Amino acid sequence: MRWVWVWVGGSAAAACAGLAVALYYLPGLEALSWVAGAGSFVTAVPSLVLALMLARTQAQPSSTAAASAGSVVNSVGDAGGAALQAGDVSGPVQQVGGNHGDTYTAHTMTISQSPPVEGSAEAPDRVASAGTVEQADPRESGVHAARPGADGTALPPYVARDVDEVLERYIARAASGGGAVLVVGDSTAGKSRAALQALKRTLPGRRLIAPAVGADLRALATRLSTTQQEDGTVVWLDDLHRYLGLGESGLTEDTLKALKRADAVVVATLRSEFADTYRADALASGQERREVRGERENTAALLRRFDTVELDRVWSPGEIQRAAEAGDERLDEAVARHGVHGIAEYLAAGPDLLAEWRNARRSTARGGHPRGHALVAAAVDLARTGLLTAPTSAMLDQAHRPYLAGAAALRPESFEQALDWAQQPRLGVSSLLVPDDGDQRCWRAFDYLVEAATAPIPASTWQTALDHASGDDERFTIVFKADRADQHDLAVAACESLARSGHPGAMTLLGVWAHSAGHHREAEDRYRRAVDVGYNEALFRLGTLLYEQGRVEEAEDCYGRAAVAGDGSALLELRNLLFEQGRREEIEYWSRRAADSEAPGAMFDLGTLLYRQGQTEEAEHWLRRAADAEDTAPPVQCLSRRSPGAAGPG
Incomplete structure (x- = not known):
């Protein structure tokens, strides 16, 4: 100095x-x-x-003070390359010295460490830190908010639903040796509240684990199977669709079986719109059916492993009477004013929020919020694409612009004003955009709005979803949905990119499209590439293609390998093929191999076959095994190659 x-x-x-x-x-x-x-x-x-001396002194805090604040204190002298300072940095950052590489001068720069990846060594141990079912907070478990009561309570008292007795019975049965229970209903029907209350009445002392979206459920099942759980475990999967279609890390039949073997009780909720999509009776037929088989049939087979309870959105007279007798002013108001809506729906302010969003697209001079309407519309459609990653503010800023087309005369408000309007709680209950993190940097559309939306999704929104998906499996789900929404060109381009990166599902879907277009050589090549990396779904499709070309022996080999790998539909096609050739003695052989591999419906199928052959004692053995495994639904009938009136093998 x-x-x-x-x-x-x-x-x-x-x-x-x-x-x-x-x-x-x-x-x-x-x-x-x-x-x-x-x-x-x-x-x-x-x-x-x-003045320069004073600024220099303020820009250089002492090492002691910096250390106490958790900052990174270091310096870079002469450097021949790029220099990087890592850690949490707050305050001005100055360039000092004679660096010879790329250097930057920044002011008021803040660098924060990314949160640990779920399942990594730095991630919280959800098994060890799990609280009990009794301690579970309803709001944190996915229960929609309601207007606070006069006594300060966040939620009104629980009103018994007509399905409670059945729900409790299913949960108790699942607790006897591992099982899965699913509550299906519309948004704001009360699914999460009913399921959680049933758990608290039946299994209050069990530990409750609620995996984060994107967590490796297969690893969780392995952990539970190797960790002694004195009081047992409940795995809570609210909004089950967020855990589906994520490859081996999401919820699959194998993972669900592993959770059951670990004596875990899996309790999940699912909106009706998703359940209807996946149900087997909603599957398409003919050429269209080829495309939906892998996506919907596999999930439909998974959902059949659950004991399912349907919860109506509109309450029954008995439920309304119990709500009126609860002695809570919020319930009294809901009973008096709910109209055509359900009580839980009214309490969650779903109809009011939907009406406010739809009415917001008008001039700001008349009290409208045209940009706010566009922001919410973008968030709603991003959720409809299958994107699981919650949009950031920057992502919404990009995605909402096409929704403002033709709205210049409405004099849209600023982005900041629009976001502030959309995230403001209404009626003390919820907001149009719900924060997905504590820092309010990511937002989700209120799910009631997502369920109500029917307008076509713009191509730009599909592309935004593809660009921001967290992984290839999530991106593949978006591709499939885009194709079903008549965005075929966009879906093909994204699918080809996924296939080049080695995604077997994308290879197979490209094969399906080529097969449907009559490009059999290309389809076979696509299928075989997927088979080479161990994708069993492609085996079934390759077998179908080969059979159509008269290559029966090759088709039989594909069906057989797929059946042993657990594909119940491949087993059914193989049985049809053997029946057509008069090789009935081999039908039982393949049925046994499929049953031994626990292919969906195979144990039930074998038991039925043996019963028809008069082998009642062994038939009873397999039927009991099927019942114990909740494997009582035979595989969905594939596109038959036989005439509608032809007799089947079973």
Whole structure:
């Protein structure tokens, strides 16, 4: 610091000398002007130097203070390449020294560490830290908010639903040796509240584990199978669709079986719109059916593993009577004013929020929020694409612009004003955009709005969803939905990109499209590539293609390998093929192999076959095994190659 003061003193001395010379040689007004200028210079130089010193002192906190704040204190001298400082950095950052690579000067820069990946060593141990069912907070478990009561309670008292007795019986049965229970209903029907209350009445002491979306459920099942759980475990999967279609890390039949073997009780909720999509009786037929088989049939087979309870959105007279007798002002109001809506639906303000969103697309001069309407519409449609990743504010800023087309005359508000309007709670209950994280950087549309939306999704929104999906399995789900929504060109482009990166489902879907278009050589090539990386779904499709070309022996080999791998539909096609050739003695052989591999419906199928052959004792054995495994539904009938009136093998 001493050299700084020497410089300040020298500068002042030089200025004074210049002032003396000016006074001696310059008379009159001109001299006065020089005096004023020199005086200003003498004053300014020390002031400037002192200001620089003060700024430098503030920009360099002591190492002790920095350490106590959890900051990173380091410096970079001469560097021949790029220099990087990592950690939490707050405050001004200055470039100092003679760096020879890429350097940057930043002001008020904040760098935060990303949250740990679920399942990593840094991620919280959800098994070890899980609380009991009795301790579970309804709001954190997915129960919709309601207006706070006069006594400060966040939710009104629970009103018994007509399905409670059945729900409790299913949960108790699942607790006897591992099982799965699913509550299906519309948004705001009361699914999460009913399921959680049933758990609290039947299994209050069990530990409740609610995996984060994207968590590796297969790893969780392995952990539970190797960890002693004295009081047992409940795995809570609210909004089950968020855990489906994520490959081996999501919920699959194998993972569900592993959870059951670990004596875990799996309790899930699912909106009706998704359940209807996956149900076997809603599957298409013919050529269209080829495309939906892998996506919907596999999930339909998974859902058949659950004991399912349907919960109506509109309450029954008995439920309304119990709500009126509960003695809560919120329930009293809901009973009096719910109209055509359900009580839980009214309490969650679903109809009011939907009406406010739909009415917002009008001029700001008339109290409208056209940009706010567009923001919510973008969030709603992103959810409809199958995107599981919650949109950030920046993502919504990008995605909402197409929804403002033709709205210039409405004088849209600013983005900040629109976001503020959309995230404001209404009626003390919920908001149109619901924060997905504590920092309110990510937002989801209120699910009641998602369920009510029917308008076509713009191509730009599909592309945004594909660009921001968290992984290839999630991206593949979006591709499938885009194709079903008549966005075929976009779906093909994305699917080809996934196939090039090695995604077997994408390879297979490209094969399906080629097969449907009559491009059999391309289809076979696509299928075989997927088979080569162990994708059993492609085996079934390859077998079907080969059979259509008269290559029966090759088709039989594909069906057989797929059946042993657990594909119940492949088993059925193989049995049809053997029956057509009069090889009935081999039908039982393949039925046994499929049953031994626990293919969906195979144990039930074998038991039925043996019963028809008069082998009642062994038939009873397999039928009991099927019942114990909840495997009582035979595989869905595939597109038959036989005439509608032809007799089947069973």
